[in-house]
């Protein structure tokens with residue numbers, strides 16, 4: 217990869233709600249541009265920017281990650297961000313490092329909570345944005361509905377530049393309102409190739425309506441253009457693009473594009489529009505910073521001639537490599553091997569092996585120009601949100617305002633003696649991720665961890681094990697003992713008793729989930745007390761109290777998707793109802809009908825055989841886990857009886 221100069225760089229954050237298709241889009245853009253040699257996929261665990269073991273296993277993004285697409289002599293630094301709110305700090309960091317954003321919307325989901333969240337971040341940072349409606353090929357895709365939702369819930373300044381030809385499985389083309397041409401895609405398109413044709417006659421009316429709206433909105437942003445337009449004159453393509461870019465910079469226009477990233481449909485046009493419409497770093501307003509140790513304000517321009525200033529927006533600690541630091545240069549040119557200065561930590565850092573990254577791959581570069589994004593490993597004392605500058609011109613940038621944690625849980629090591637390793641690991645993880653915090657509460661005698669959601673804390677526990685070799689568990693046991701009414705050393709024994717009792721709960725001996733225990737009082741004897749008796753106290757307390765907490769039996773509910781010829785639809789639905797099934801709906805699917813229902817797993821004994829027989833072999837079904845739900849009382853009674861017998865038999 218060659219070195220790119222400031223005007224050739226575009227830093228683009230790819231943001232949106234979870235599962236809207238961001239990672240698939242980033243992979244497709246890098247592949248279609250030719251920068252990445254392989255078209256990866258989230259489903260197969262090969263997507264460029266979902267490369268950590270956690271992401272591959274879970275099939276969603278957890279970390280912000282970078283990819284590059286080289287297109288039209290420019291370098292697009294694509295910052296893929298997770299959509300789930302538990303990892304929203306990553307999305308915020310991505311927005312802060314970028315000069316523009318692609319807000320990805322799913323053609324079926326439209327504007328969702330995650331979309332609103334990232335929209336707020338973009339507003340806060342005042343970066344230009346464009347919309348990309350992806351997954352246009354998915355069943356129930358609805359372009360108009362998504363457009364209306366954006367207009368009503370995000371901004372009335374949205375304006376479509378493209379409209380789809382066909383929707384859902386019929387989606388096969390995109391009409392560009394600027395070029396007045398239509399790109400037609402063939403099944404099996406590998407890298408976004410298309411055939412350019414005239415707008416199909418049945419789309420003529422829609423095309424006219426949208427084109428008119430587009431031109432009017434562009435003309436409104438510029439008095440000269442407006443005058444010409446009202447006088448009946450034409451606005452050329454280049455003029456229109458320039459006016460749109462200017463409108464985007466002022467926050468007056470937000471163009472909307474569409475496609476299906478996974479199929480690479482619409483990706484070529486999007487690459488070109490990103491290069492043409494997202495500003496280069498030098499086209500954005502200068503950044504305000506502060507001279508270290510004084511109140512003096514400094515204005516930073518993204519120019520190579522300026523002094524070096526960069527901000528760390530992400531650190532990842534990798535096994536065998538150590539810390540990997542992702543930073544954005546705000547001013548100056550920086551060379552491989554250069555010494556830089558982290559003023560607040562008084563640390564001189566050497567930028568050895570300066571790199572750019574494409575997914576997990578790091579490519580060494582001799583230099584980075586002002587405005588570019590780079591990566592370096594093995595810095596000694598530099599963490600997320602630190603500023604790097606030079607010793608003779610020490611600067612600090614305003615910090616990225618990461619969100620504060622919203623949930624707290626207690627954590628403890630599985631094996632005694634690992635407490636120090638736990639505390640070191642937690643400290644490192646906080647330096648990586650400022651939305652994660654931890655503290656030791658002397659009052660509770662426990663280590664508390666705080667984060668943005670349960671999923672976030674779960675990931676943290678996984679990282680502790682993988683990166684730091686500390687095996688820890690999150691639990692809901694609150695030690696509220698004060699004044700030593702029970703000696704400290706006996707408290708873990710009480711908790712072990714509780715855990716043991718909970719493994720065989722009050723309802724039919726099944727394990728208990730979702731409970732919380734508070735240890736608030738007790739007594740002891742100097743001589744006779746021992747761990748065993750405190751453990752027994754825990755077991756007995758749980759056994760005594762838990763039946764009074766109105767425990768309920770939970771059972772797994774599956775979501776069933778049954779396909780059947782419509783002759784047998786009634787029989788299929790009747791059978792599902794007799795299995796305590798709840799029919800969600802039916803829809804035609806070619807010559808078949810699809811019936812969707814929620815059914816308890818316990819009732820699906822021999823379902824395949826029954827379905828085969830009532831549909832004369834023509835029905836098929838798929839099922840997936842949906843939720844755990846309360847078992848109705850009569851069914852619970854039956855389960856309890858069967859289980860009791862099983863346990864007795866096992867004992868005998």
Ligand SMILES: Nc1nc2c(ncn2[C@@H]2O[C@H](COP(=O)(O)OP(=O)(O)OP(=O)(O)O)[C@@H](O)[C@H]2O)c(=O)[nH]1
Nearest residue numbers: 234235236237238239240276277299351476477478
């Ligand atoms: N039909 C269809 N499916 C797609 C398309 N793009 C992505 N998908 C699928 O949609 C799911 C979500 O895609 P991702 O790219 O992981 O979405 P994301 O926005 O990165 O999700 P998070 O990282 O969780 O925020 C995956 O199963 C993809 O295979 C598309 O264009 N068409």
Ligand SMILES: [Mg+2]
Nearest residue numbers: 238239276277
């Ligand atoms: Mg993703």
